[in-house]
Amino acid sequence: MPPYAGPTTPNRGGDVAGTLRLLAYLALALVLVVLDHRGGWLNRARQQASLVVQPLWMVAGWPGQMARTLYDDAGTLAQLTEENERLRNELLVNSARITRLQTLAVDNERLRGLLGAARRGNLDVQLAPILDVDLDPTRQRLVLDAGSNHGVRVGQSVIDAGGLVGQVIESLPMHATVLLLTDPSHAVPVAVTRSGVRLVAYGNGRSDMLSLPGIPLSSDIKVGDRVVTSGLGGRFPAGFPVGTITALRPDDSRAFLLGEVRPAANLDRGRDVLLLRSVPSGPPIGTDEARPVDADGAPQADDPAAGGTGAESTPPEPRP
Structure with missing residues (x-):
């Protein structure tokens, strides 16, 4: 255990130096506030600094932006795939309906021809x-x-x-x-x-x-x-x-x-x-008039x- 050396004396020189530095900082801050208020040069400095830092912000935001883009693309691809499948099924159904209608139209025309021939020839x-x-x-x-x-x-x-x-x-x-x-x-x-x-x-x-x-x-x-x-x-x-x-x-x-x-x-x-x-009893079908x-x-x-x-x-x- 070290021997007791008695009461210590405060370092007043160090306290004065610290106080002077604080006053100097306050004065500098006051001067900067006044200059910025009158000339706005700090605002311009901040704008210049933001231009320098902006690429860093963009690089830092790339991962989140890529994640959002991938999520949106995945949702859009799934939606387009589902809609494409639905449209393809509707196209197949409509094509089948059109083919059926065309077949019915042909059959209807043939039936009209048969009935027309029967009427023209007065056939039973x-x-x-x-x-x-x-x-x-x-x-x-x-x-x-x-x-x-x-x-x-x-x-x-x-x-x-x-x-x-x-x-x-x-x-x-x-x-x-x-x-x-x-x-x-x-x-x-x-x-x-x-x-x-x-x-x-x-x-x-x-x-x-x-x-x-x-x-x-x-x-x-x-x-x-x-x-x-x-x-x-x-x-x-x-x-x-x-x-x-x-x-x-x-x-x-x-x-x-x-x-x-x-x-x-x-x-x-x-x-x-x-x-x-x-x-x-009338003229035969397929002829314009009866022949002797x-x-x-x-x-x-x-x-x-x-x-x-x-x-x-x-x-x-x-x-x-």
């Missing part, structure tokens, strides 16, 4: 929907969603807005089978509307063509002539459009012509057909001197 017909189509080259059939319970009977002629389609060969209680004109086993007696020449049109397994074999070279037949049912055989009523002759060429024997006919009916399209219930017919129901030529001979050719024997 029955509308039957098509349930199935078989256009195999060796088998040309239609299955109708109507049968004997709906009044469909075997032998009924089937037509559409263009012309003859075929005939009913089987009638079940709920469904019926139609043999198309283009079936290889089908033949229909026809007559040329311009000259009255009678022929037989055969199916060949193609939905876009019928065959006219055995045409005599002396027959008054040209490309572009229309052929209709002649009424021979009593199976089909006379006067229904069958098609238009598109080609004529000699056969292998060079003794006869072989013709090609484009069917008037739309055999490969459509969803409905008409079943003929009774023989029409002979005792067999075949149309006669208007003027033999104008190119129509009025002669008829003997149809070839039906195929076995």
